[in-house]
Amino acid sequence: MINSVKNKDTTGDYNVKPLAAVSDELTTNVVNLTIPINYAGSRLDQTLAKLVPNWSRSRLQTWIAEKRVLVNGQIATAKQLVWGDEHVEIFPLKIAAESPFVAEAIHLNIMEEDETLIIINKPAGLVTHPGNGNWQGTLLNALLHHAPELKNIPRAGIVHRLDKNTTGLLVVAKTLAAQTNLVRQLQQRTVKRDYLALVLGEIKQAGNIDAPIGRHPIHRTKMTVTSKGKPARTNYQVIENFDGCTLLQCSLETGRTHQIRVHLNAIGHALVGDPVYGGKPGKTAQAIAQILIDFPRQALHAQKLALIHPKTEQVNQWEAATPEDINDLLLMLRQNKK
Template identity: 45%
Template sequence: MSQAQSSNSNFPETDFNLLEDSEDADNHTSDSTATRLSLQFQLDESYLGQRIDQVSALVWTDFSREKLKQWLKEGHLLVNGNTVKPKYKCEGNELLTLEVELEAQTRSLPEDIPLNIVYEDDDIMVINKPVGMVVHPGAGNSSGTLVNAILHHYPKSAELTRAGLVHRIDKDTSGLLVVAKNLESQFSLSKQLAKKSVYRVYDLVVYGNIIAGGTIDEPIKRHPVDRVKMAVLPGGKEAVTHYNVKERFQNFTRIQARLETGRTHQIRVHLMYIGHGLVGDPVYMPRVRMPAGASQLLDDTLRGFKRQALHAVQLGLVHPRTGEDMMFDAPWPEDFNHLVEVLRTENKAY
């Protein structure tokens, strides 16, 4: 199991997050548990003239506007201690108070699936996700997901949106994820992601020789024909990937990547864009590129590596309650380690 390290030093200037997450507002205070929610938020002049239902939806993004309107009408959401109508226009200095009993936010069922928990306390869990596990239930994946496992391990997560998840990684990408265990932590982590102050590092192996590190700043959007793929295309969302070379082989390179933004498949798409697809990537590199004169061991290893060679190796965040800088590391999974070891012996640089 990986060990967590805490430090008072600042993270590198270029912090990044994996996925776009909901915006979160400042000045949240609460003494909430996962069952009963007690939140306050102090408005400022930037909210002047806006409807209270609109403002509350901006402040507490994990709840729908309709749900917040319902709570306004029922007196769970108060303005300066008073009940107001959803069309109330803000003066820009009100104190919002939300006191409510949470209902279940997910219909997924708990399943007794083992979790590799790197760190856990009353507020967060850091999990080293294995290859092959889907993070969130979806079409064709209603069970066996990380959410199902979290619900079994910590049943109160059912009362949180997405069972406390604030980001996710692809099914066949291994590595670190942080999960909130209460709404206050979910707000805090979502805000850190939005502000790019969650530090994540990925190890990956690509085809070809990359001479030096660099930055890829190219927009990404859904492929116009193959809807499974993303692509670098004009009009896409801003996407920035920083990378550096860690180890060179004859026909491959091991690199580390940091994401300034967090678009779907960003690392895979950006590296493919510069001509260095990830080894094993079934979507963007479906055919194995075998080096001339490859040994039988290298041939077997490359053909047997059926997922993108991508691992979320490091995660840094600020603890939602204590404010402590925390850094976590996850060792390479067995298949990734074996791939690198074979490249070191069978494809070593001259």
């Protein structure tokens, strides 16, 4: 049995404390954390994957199997349930750094940066994270060039994503502590994200969509509303009505993959220009229909972002101007408005 160093944090957040002496196979740090009460009834491995996102769930499961995770001083199992307030100790192995991605000199529109965070206004066409055939030319590659120290942070500090052709605000953490803090804020829904969305059809009043989202059972690259999915909630307000379409402000309570696109499509108002979930313009003038058909991407922009700064603990807010292509689209629609 490994003798641990207790260092319980009264806030419930995990902290790292050096061990007096450890074997060569261990890191020089043991992670101590207290399970928050809102995880009651969850599996240990699933809970730890959320609380310490710097390690993958599979790696945590391996360490649990190797008896490197203790719960209240006892050897744990991956499937055991937690009920809140348990004290957990993790004794991580020394592991080689993850295979690094290549740093690339790609321009970033940085709205604000300090020693803890980077706020980025992402353009259309920029993939957030390498994968699925986009292994270079991504936001992550650009971040590694802009701030090489991010190679030591999982996913180069990225804590949430925007689809390739969605524009707008993203927050990047520059420290592991900040990344963990922001992941928890996302889970606890204290991060506020508002989007501009131009949708097909006319919507006259505000509403909300509360429908679980999961992987499509047949088309595996798509998401869909399904009873087997994870809870998802989107609120929307009407900003402006046009012939054949409506400009909305959408606010996320959850952050599921393609959430706004899937939810709006589910209520019969797909995003203008959406190549995956989009529909065809309804009954409207041919000129308007052609304008909507010709827009080359989903008309979605992450306009506003608000969060509690991990270091100052103050609420910070940012707003990104509407991108030129959506502005031009709105101008054409206004010129053809009855």
